[in-house]
Amino acid sequence: MACLPLTSLKTGTQGKVARVVAGHSATRRLYEMGFNTGADVVVVKNDRGPVIVGLNGHKVALGRGLAQKMLIDPKQ
Amino acid sequence: MSKIIALVGNPNSGKTTLFNALTGANHHVGNWPGVTVERKEGQFRFGGDVYTVVDLPGIYSLGAFSEDEMVARDFILSGEPDVVINVVDATNIERNLYLTTQLLEMGAKVVVALNMVDEASSLSMSFDTETLAKRLGAPVVPTVASKRKGLDDLVAKAVELMQASPQGRKQPLSYGESVDVQVTRLQEVLAGKKLAYPERWVAVKLLEGDAHVRSMVQASLTSHELQEFERVYSELAAHGSDLALEIVDGRYRFVHSVTNGAVNRPKEQVLTLTDHLDRVLTHKYWGLPLFALIMFTVFQLTFALGQDVFGEWVAEGVGLVGGALDGLLLRMNAPEWLRAYTAEGLVGGVGAVLEFIPLIVILYTLMGLLEDSGYMARAAYVMDNTMRSVGLQGKTFVPLIVGFGCNVPGVMATRTLENRRDRMIAILINPFMSCGAKIPIYLAFIAAFFPAHGAVVMFSLYVLGILVALLMGKILGNTLFKGEVSHFLMELPPYRIPTIRNVVRNMWDNVAGFLVRAGTVIFLVISLLWVLAVLPGGVEPYGSESVLGRIGTLIAPIFAPAGFGNWQASVGLFSGIAAKEAVVATLGMVYAGVEEGVELISALQGAFTPLTALSFMIMTLLYTPCVATLATIRKETGSAKWALFSAIYSFGIGWLGAVLVFQVGRLLGVG
Numbered sequence: 074m075a076c077l078p079l080t081s082l083k084t085g086t087q088g089k090v091a092r093v094v095a096g097h098s099a100t101r102r103l104y105e106m107g108f109n110t111g112a113d114v115v116v117v118k119n120d121r122g123p124v125i126v127g128l129n130g131h132k133v134a135l136g137r138g139l140a141q142k143m144l145i146d147p148k149q
Numbered sequence: 150m151s152k153i154i155a156l157v158g159n160p161n162s163g164k165t166t167l168f169n170a171l172t173g174a175n176h177h178v179g180n181w182p183g184v185t186v187e188r189k190e191g192q193f194r195f196g197g198d199v200y201t202v203v204d205l206p207g208i209y210s211l212g213a214f215s216e217d218e219m220v221a222r223d224f225i226l227s228g229e230p231d232v233v234i235n236v237v238d239a240t241n242i243e244r245n246l247y248l249t250t251q252l253l254e255m256g257a258k259v260v261v262a263l264n265m266v267d268e269a270s271s272l273s274m275s276f277d278t279e280t281l282a283k284r285l286g287a288p289v290v291p292t293v294a295s296k297r298k299g300l301d302d303l304v305a306k307a308v309e310l311m312q313a314s315p316q317g318r319k320q321p322l323s324y325g326e327s328v329d330v331q332v333t334r335l336q337e338v339l340a341g342k343k344l345a346y347p348e349r350w351v352a353v354k355l356l357e358g359d360a361h362v363r364s365m366v367q368a369s370l371t372s373h374e375l376q377e378f379e380r381v382y383s384e385l386a387a388h389g390s391d392l393a394l395e396i397v398d399g400r401y402r403f404v405h406s407v408t409n410g411a412v413n414r415p416k417e418q419v420l421t422l423t424d425h426l427d428r429v430l431t432h433k434y435w436g437l438p439l440f441a442l443i444m445f446t447v448f449q450l451t452f453a454l455g456q457d458v459f460g461e462w463v464a465e466g467v468g469l470v471g472g473a474l475d476g477l478l479l480r481m482n483a484p485e486w487l488r489a490y491t492a493e494g495l496v497g498g499v500g501a502v503l504e505f506i507p508l509i510v511i512l513y514t515l516m517g518l519l520e521d522s523g524y525m526a527r528a529a530y531v532m533d534n535t536m537r538s539v540g541l542q543g544k545t546f547v548p549l550i551v552g553f554g555c556n557v558p559g560v561m562a563t564r565t566l567e568n569r570r571d572r573m574i575a576i577l578i579n580p581f582m583s584c585g586a587k588i589p590i591y592l593a594f595i596a597a598f599f600p601a602h603g604a605v606v607m608f609s610l611y612v613l614g615i616l617v618a619l620l621m622g623k624i625l626g627n628t629l630f631k632g633e634v635s636h637f638l639m640e641l642p643p644y645r646i647p648t649i650r651n652v653v654r655n656m657w658d659n660v661a662g663f664l665v666r667a668g669t670v671i672f673l674v675i676s677l678l679w680v681l682a683v684l685p686g687g688v689e690p691y692g693s694e695s696v697l698g699r700i701g702t703l704i705a706p707i708f709a710p711a712g713f714g715n716w717q718a719s720v721g722l723f724s725g726i727a728a729k730e731a732v733v734a735t736l737g738m739v740y741a742g743v744e745e746g747v748e749l750i751s752a753l754q755g756a757f758t759p760l761t762a763l764s765f766m767i768m769t770l771l772y773t774p775c776v777a778t779l780a781t782i783r784k785e786t787g788s789a790k791w792a793l794f795s796a797i798y799s800f801g802i803g804w805l806g807a808v809l810v811f812q813v814g815r816l817l818g819v820g
Contacts, residue, residue, distance in 0.1 A: 099636065100394065101214075101394065102214065104394055105397060106209055107244040109397055110398055120433045121433040121534065123543075123639075125431065125530075128244070129241065129244065131640065131643070132642075132643075133638070133639070134526075134530050134637060134638070135637065136542070136636040139636040
């Protein structure tokens with residue numbers, strides 16, 4: 074199961090968070106907001122600007138730099 | 150001593166709505182000591198007793214990452230609150246329960262308000278609150294704060310819990326086996342030591358790498374105990390940051406064990422109205438123009454209603470009051486100077502400030518509506534790309550918008566920026582957003598020199614202000630505040646119909662703040678200006694021989710390259726440092742002996758040219774902000790040096806702008 078950075082996933086892709094490889098406090102922040110291992114995400118918007126993901130039915134926008142460091146295990 | 154309830158919850162969970170619903174008009178906004186975090190407190194009666202509610206900042210976690218989190222955590226640990234009401238957004242229950250988990254770890258007495266259950270219903274979600282309560286070990290009360298539903302139940306449960314004796318959790322929270330082992334190990338070392346907080350909580354916090362808890366523990370142990378502790382701690386801490394993340398994972402595991410089967414949601418994600426709206430409002434091409442359109446409409450409405458309609462009414466009212474006061478003083482045979490002070494200093498100066506109030510009432514109401522509806526998060530989103538091109542980020546833009554009304558709340562609004570670099574830059578560029586008090590200045594010069602092109606001139610000035618703000622943001626970001634621009638990370642809450650009570654309450658808090666400022670700082674400063682204008686006794690008031698006139702004559706040469714190197718213009722600008730509202734009245738007095746009206750217009754026409762009018766307006770747009778803003782900058786940055794810096798560098802920018810325009814204009818023969 075290949076893990077891909079969030080920035081490379083197409084709109085509509087569903088998956089689970091595999092790992093976050095950002096700095097310590099950024100990773101911790103993301104985890105606490107619900108992006109921890111195994112969290113279900115769906116890509117809502119990924120064209121220009123921050124990526125919008127659906128996390129358990131609510132939406133969070135992540136800057137591309139941060140989104141790149143979030144590895145997702147996409148649902149096949 | 151009234152009982153204290155702490156209100157805790159995620160941002161956008163409806164916590165503020167609940168606070169407003171409980172406390173009505175009986176609330177007070179202040180500050181937590183030593184930090185720039187707002188402290189909101191209110192009171193209500195229930196069952197014959199009075200209770201105090203303290204609204205803590207919206208937070209995602211009780212870590213120690215930001216001032217907001219620390220304030221909330223310290224308050225709960227202090228033992229001051231008798232019970233904690235944890236507001237949980239039912240539509241986002243898992244993430245919200247993460248905070249609940251931390252509260253339970255702390256051993257606090259918690260009642261969960263499962264808020265927004267109406268919205269959850271419309272999303273076809275359902276909850277087994279009994280099971281949730283049992284698994285959490287805390288009462289769970291469904292509420293709809295915006296419609297005041299469930300509140301009596303909630304308060305009743307909170308009061309009940311307050312009076313109950315504290316009960317430890319029957320079974321400690323599990324974070325997963327491997328982590329539990331380590332927690333227990335550390336707990337054993339701490340057993341029996343005199344610590345201020347529950348041992349297990351301390352152990353968990355230590356493993357999370359919490360520096361505050363660590364120093365607290367080190368301070369509480371004897372040197373022998375400390376050795377033992379440090380040994381075990383470094384062994385466990387060798388796992389490093391992964392351990393902290395495992396604990397976060399562990400808490401979510403606990404949350405899932407609580408919600409599993411007790412929370413039902415439909416399999417398919419239904420596309421909501423929010424999703425449909427966002428397809429347009431966050432569209433890669435249309436998002437930004439739509440934002441510009443919405444903002445333009447807000448300002449149009451503000452100035453049309455606030456300035457032209459209600460502002461005029463206030464002006465007339467002020468005129469009437471002034472006339473009545475003058476008549477009264479005449480009948481009392483009051484001395485001439487008192488009559489003059491009342492007419493020019495008091496009524497003229499303070500009146501100018503009062504005329505400004507309808508404008509800010511409307512602006513704050515409209516901005517409040519946008520904020521409460523959830524749109525402002527989208528505004529930050531669409532601005533992110535543009536802001537990034539100047540080394541800033543989207544969230545920085547929202548306080549700038551607030552600054553268009555008045556720079557004081559604009560600077561205060563930068564509190565939402567957690568990153569220090571973002572925050573400092575946002576504070577220092579805020580004054581370039583042309584505040585509402587400068588509008589009468591523009592209007593006077595436009596009436597005198599550009600009567601047919603008012604809209605274009607105003608719009609250009611505003612745009613110039615924005616461009617300078619962004620440019621200075623980029624420069625500051627590359628010099629004084631070098632560093633990485635922070636990541637954009639923001640929740641986009643579902644769109645909601647704004648709760649009128651929230652909007653009005655928030656608007657009123659802002660207006661009240663403005664009135665207090667106007668009543669104190671601005672009033673004092675305008676009075677001082679008047680005194681300087683009429684001293685020494687016997688000289689022509691507001692003449693070149695008065696103290697004010699002499700100050701003007703002294704500084705006038707600075708402005709010669711900008712085309713208005715006369716003492717009157719200098720006096721005008723000088724008074725603007727006191728309060729921008731004072732400039733027109735002061736100019737009127739020094740040029741024409743009146744404060745407004747056609748005489749002022751013709752006096753300006755005699756003293757300026759279209760080119761120098763333009764350079765003067767640019768100076769006004771960009772130069773030193775008023776003392777109220779400078780005082781706010783000092784408070785929010787925690788040091789006077791930044792206020793001084795702001796005063797000096799913006800004066801420099803204003804001067805440069807004015808000089809450039811004048812000299813280039815002269816070269817082009819516009820003169």
